[in-house]
Amino acid sequence: xxxxxxxxxxxxxxxxxxxxxxxxxxxxxxxxxxxxxxxxxxxxxxxxxxxxxxxxxxxxxxxxxxxxxxxxxxxxxxxxxxxxxxxxxxxxxxxxxxxxxxxxxxxxxxxxxxxxxxxxxxxxxxxxxxxxxxxxxxxxxxxxxxxxxxxxxxxxxxxxxxxxxxxxxxxxxxxxxxxxxxxxxxxxxxxxxxxxxxxxxxxxxxxxxxxxxxxxxxxxxxxxxxxxxxxxxxxxxxxxxxxxxxxxxxxxxxxxxxxxxxxxxxxxxxxxxxxxxxxxxxxxxxxxxxxxxxxxxxxxxxxxxxxxxxxxxxxxxxxxxxxxxxxxxxxxxxxxxxxxxxxxxxxxxxxxxxxxxxxxxxxxxxxxxxxxxxxxxxxxxxxxxxxxxxxxxxxxxxxxxxxxxxxxxxxxxxxxxxxxxxxxxxxxxxxxxxxxxxxxxxxxxxxxxxxxxxxxxxxxxxxxxxxxxxxxxxxxxxxxxxxxxxxxxxxxxxxxxxxxxxxxxxxxxxxxxxxxxxxxxxxxxxxxxxxxxxxxxxxxxx
RNA sequence: GCGCCCGUGGCUCAAUGGAUAGAGCAUUGGACUUCUAAUCCGAGGGUUGCAGGUUCGAAUCCUGCCGGGCGCGCCA
Numbered sequence: 251x252x253x254x255x256x257x258x259x260x261x262x263x264x265x266x267x268x269x270x271x272x273x274x275x276x277x278x279x280x281x282x283x284x285x286x287x288x289x290x291x292x293x294x295x296x297x298x299x300x301x302x303x304x305x306x307x308x309x310x311x312x313x314x315x316x317x318x319x320x321x322x323x324x325x326x327x328x329x330x331x332x333x334x335x336x337x338x339x340x341x342x343x344x345x346x347x348x349x350x351x352x353x354x355x356x357x358x359x360x361x362x363x364x365x366x367x368x369x370x371x372x373x374x375x376x377x378x379x380x381x382x383x384x385x386x387x388x389x390x391x392x393x394x395x396x397x398x399x400x401x402x403x404x405x406x407x408x409x410x411x412x413x414x415x416x417x418x419x420x421x422x423x424x425x426x427x428x429x430x431x432x433x434x435x436x437x438x439x440x441x442x443x444x445x446x447x448x449x450x451x452x453x454x455x456x457x458x459x460x461x462x463x464x465x466x467x468x469x470x471x472x473x474x475x476x477x478x479x480x481x482x483x484x485x486x487x488x489x490x491x492x493x494x495x496x497x498x499x500x501x502x503x504x505x506x507x508x509x510x511x512x513x514x515x516x517x518x519x520x521x522x523x524x525x526x527x528x529x530x531x532x533x534x535x536x537x538x539x540x541x542x543x544x545x546x547x548x549x550x551x552x553x554x555x556x557x558x559x560x561x562x563x564x565x566x567x568x569x570x571x572x573x574x575x576x577x578x579x580x581x582x583x584x585x586x587x588x589x590x591x592x593x594x595x596x597x598x599x600x601x602x603x604x605x606x607x608x609x610x611x612x613x614x615x616x617x618x619x620x621x622x623x624x625x626x627x628x629x630x631x632x633x634x635x636x637x638x639x640x641x642x643x644x645x646x647x648x649x650x651x652x653x654x655x656x657x658x659x660x661x662x663x664x665x666x667x668x669x670x671x672x673x674x675x676x677x678x679x680x681x682x683x684x685x686x687x688x689x690x691x692x693x694x695x696x697x698x699x700x701x702x703x704x705x706x707x708x709x710x711x712x713x714x715x716x717x718x719x720x721x722x723x724x725x726x727x728x729x730x731x732x733x734x735x736x737x738x739x740x741x742x743x744x745x746x747x748x749x750x751x752x753x754x755x756x757x758x759x760x761x762x763x764x765x766x767x768x769x770x771x772x773x774x775x776x777x778x779x780x781x782x783x784x785x786x787x788x789x790x791x792x
Numbered sequence: 793g794c795g796c797c798c799g800u801g802g803c804u805c806a807a808u809g810g811a812u813a814g815a816g817c818a819u820u821g822g823a824c825u826u827c828u829a830a831u832c833c834g835a836g837g838g839u840u841g842c843a844g845g846u847u848c849g850a851a852u853c854c855u856g857c858c859g860g861g862c863g864c865g866c867c868a
Contacts, residue, residue: 276808276809276810278808278810280810280811281811281812282812284811288810288811290809290810293810293848293849296848297847297848302848303848326811327810327811328810328811328848328849329848330810330811369868370867370868407868410867410868411867411868412867412868437867500868526866527866528866530866538795539795539864540864542865542866543865543866544866545866546866547866548866550866552865552866552867552868553867553868554868557868577862578796578797578861578862578863579862579863579868580862580863580868581795581796581797581862581863581864582795582796582862582863582864583863583868584796585795605796605797605862607797607798607861607862608861608862610861648805648806649804649805650798650805650806652797652798653797653798653799653805654797654798654860654861654862655804655805656803656804658803658804661803661804661817667816667817667830667831668804668816668817668818669816670815670816670817672830673816673830673831675830676828676830676831677831679828679830680827680828680831683827683828684827684828685827686827687827688827690827691827724808727808728808732805732806733806733808735806736805736806736807736815739806739815739816740815743815746831746832747831747832747833749827749828749831749832750823750829750831750832750833751832751833753826753827754827755827756827791828792828792830
């Protein structure tokens with residue numbers, strides 16, 4: 251809002267100067283003591299106009315000073331233009347934000363889809379899956395707040411050889427429990443969870459499949475294992491506050507003929523050829539990557555093939571854009587998928603792939619690696635149980651997705667204030683408490699005398715609150731949810747300092763108290779809204 | 793070997809090419825007869841992996857090294 255104002259002003263001056271080029275100038279909060287906001291427009295212009303930046307800045311100052319919204323406009327350093335807003339304008343902005351407590355929410359108008367937490371349902375979710383689930387969910391919440399109608403979807407890889415292996419592994423465990431000496435397949439799933447599952451299987455279905463292996467038995471064990479894992483996974487996610495609008499099965503793309511359809515389309519375009527008994531897609535025609543197999547010499551479809559079909563299905567469902575969140579190990583899958591989308595004639599910006607790095611786990615001072623197949627991991631369930639939903643979610647959201655994060659289990663278990671989530675929640679609880687005191691003392695919020703908010707801290711808070719929509723917009727562009735946590739921590743920090751320095755509720759000074767309550771209300775709205783976007787609770791008291 | 797990601801105080805992380813590189817934790821000195829001390833105020837702690845380059849200006853962009861991660865399957 252304040253940024254918008256200055257942006258408009260600068261644009262107006264640019265127009266007046268007769269600048270026709272697009273200038274991508276920036277508006278930012280300058281370091282302490284340089285004013286409310288600042289722009290670098292003069293630097294960018296100096297390149298075009300071949301003039302000294304300070305000289306250009308001077309003509310900006312002359313123009314901006316004419317506008318009543320600014321109290322002070324100054325040139326600083328090599329050519330920064332710094333402005334201070336008038337307190338009456340700041341009051342207007344604050345009033346506007348209070349009149350619409352969720353002013354940062356935009357009406358939903360564009361249909362998009364997020365696909366995340368898609369995984370082989372071959373084991374309980376690990377801490378690593380947790381990062382993706384929370385990250386994806388938080389992105390969905392943020393996109394929803396900024397004008398997108400978002401569908402959350404999870405894709406289940408139930409058609410491949412991994413799921414067959416899972417069924418076989420369960421069957422082996424079943425037999426082992428019943429006394430047969432059979433070993434797990436070499437690359438089978440070794441985790442104890444399959445032993446538990448086998449035990450339950452025996453209770454439900456008895457011993458009649460002992461030493462019996464045929465296609466019917468295989469299908470039975472496979473389905474049993476798959477459904478059990480799925481219940482387990484969705485239960486875990488549900489506990490974490492992550493819920494999906496739709497679950498999509500890979501196998502359905504084969505059953506309903508989408509795969510054959512899409513394959514036919516690609517073949518018609520001459521982009522498929524046969525070699526060594528397999529059918530290949532000409533990825534190399536679209537990018538610097540090798541051609542990939544669509545149909546194996548055995549006749550079965552590769553993951554690549556079904557994934558193309560799946561994304562064709564998404565396109566046909568009418569989404570303007572789809573976002574896939576993948577772990578870093580899927581990086582190699584990007585060029586071929588992009589190539590396939592191009593081959594099918596979908597718009598270049600239809601498929602958007604967001605890659606995030608892995609989670610390393612630190613336990614008892616040591617970094618541990620996780621492997622589902624070997625059964626060595628800390629499950630997401632265990633993590634949530636010991637750390638709590640709020641801390642788990644906050645922690646996953648607070649890292650740049652591009653960085654490898656280290657999750658220190660022992661630290662997280664401490665439930666101490668070493669976790670910044672408490673810092674933000676406490677600010678919210680404090681404000682709630684202020685309002686409790688205010689109503690006890692009969693002091694009420696008052697938006698008529700907000701010009702009394704004149705301290706640096708108060709101006710700062712108004713500025714920060716008004717920046718919230720822009721923070722969310724920046725996340726829509728670069729997916730860095732940590733911008734939200736950083737922002738909330740900033741806002742909380744400024745508020746805590748303010749709280750310690752000034753008394754909000756003072757029955758002897760009703761006017762100032764009323765104005766300060768108005769400010770607190772606006773901070774509280776943002777803290778509450780921001781925590782909600784993170785899926786973290788905003789406690790009334792702590 | 794090739795491709796992508798990362799490298800910032802002791803630790804975990806910030807910083808849309810901008811001004812004096814910021815927080816939290818840890819260390820340390822202060823502040824509760826006053827709206828919640830899960831807080832605040834102060835101190836110490838940095839050659840932003842290394843070396844060049846681009847420009848008014850570089851943690852950020854380019855090149856080359858060094859170190860870590862992930863790919864490079866008729867796995868998913």
